[in-house]
Amino acid sequence: MQIHRTAAIATLVLTAAALPAVAAAGDSVPSGRVASHSHDLVAVQSADVPRSQAWGSARVKALPNGKLQVxxxxxxLAPGVHHMAHLHGFVDRVDGGxxxxxRDTSGDGLISVAEGAVDYGPVLVHLTTAGPTQAPVTFTDYPLADADGSISYQxxxxxxxDHHRMAGRVQVVVHGIDLDGDGTVGAGxxxxxxxxxxGAPD
Structure with missing residues (x-):
């Protein structure tokens, strides 16, 4: 009986000694209440651009466990095709919206991804449905619009x-427009x- 009790005490001591290391490992991930940021998604292009006037909403939520839900x-949107979607922004500051x-500095009547990036910044997270969230990613892992041109993504x-801190200072950007009306979204x-x-600022 004494042997069993000694072994049990030794096990408890070893377990307790390991606990501070586990807690320390989690200290770098913020915790606390959920921080939820909801945004309207508005068309980037002028109404003069055919098939460009999409609409939507987004929510970027920092969860207490340090995870980020989008x-x-x-x-x-263009129906039946995959649409690239990202969190854009800057890791060290709020972007310009x-x-x-x-921003159409080329004068072609369109705002390109490079022209828009002056405001919303580079890609921080690829909003893929599966697989990697950092480049390189597979194009077919992006959200697929249904026959009505709608996407529902989470x-x-x-x-x-970085994920937790970026929740309140990013833009959600959805890409892809059928500019020539051929029923698809071509490369380029x-x-x-x-x-x-x-996105932020609201």
Missing amino acids: TVEAGG CPGPA RTFPATV LETTIPALCG
């Missing part, structure tokens, strides 16, 4: 300090052109 509901008409991303400009944008 929800996107959108309509009016969504681009306006003045994914929870792993806990990292049609795939990358920003269609919808919304």
Whole structure:
């Protein structure tokens, strides 16, 4: 009996000694209440651009466990095709919001992904439905619009300090417009052109 008791005490001591290390490992991931940021998604392009006037909403939620959950509901997009979608922004500051008409510096009547990035910044997270969330990613892992041009997306991303901190200072950008009306989104400009944008600052 004494042997068994000694072994049990030794096990408890070893377990207790391990606890501070576990707690320390989690200290770098913020905890606390949920921080939820909801945004309207508005068309980036002028109403003069055919098939460009999509609409939607997004929610970027920092969860207490340090994870980041992103929800996107959108309509009016090119139907039956995958649409690139990202969290854009800057890791060290709030970005400049969504681009306006003045960002068409080329004068072609369109705001390209590069022109828009002056405001909303580089890609921070790829909003894929599965697989990697950092480049390189598979194009078919992006949300697929249904026959009505709608997407309904939600994914929870792993806990990292950057993910948790970026929740209130990013733009949700959905790309892809059928500019030539051929029923698809071709490679190049049609795939990358920003269609919808919304986020911080509200």
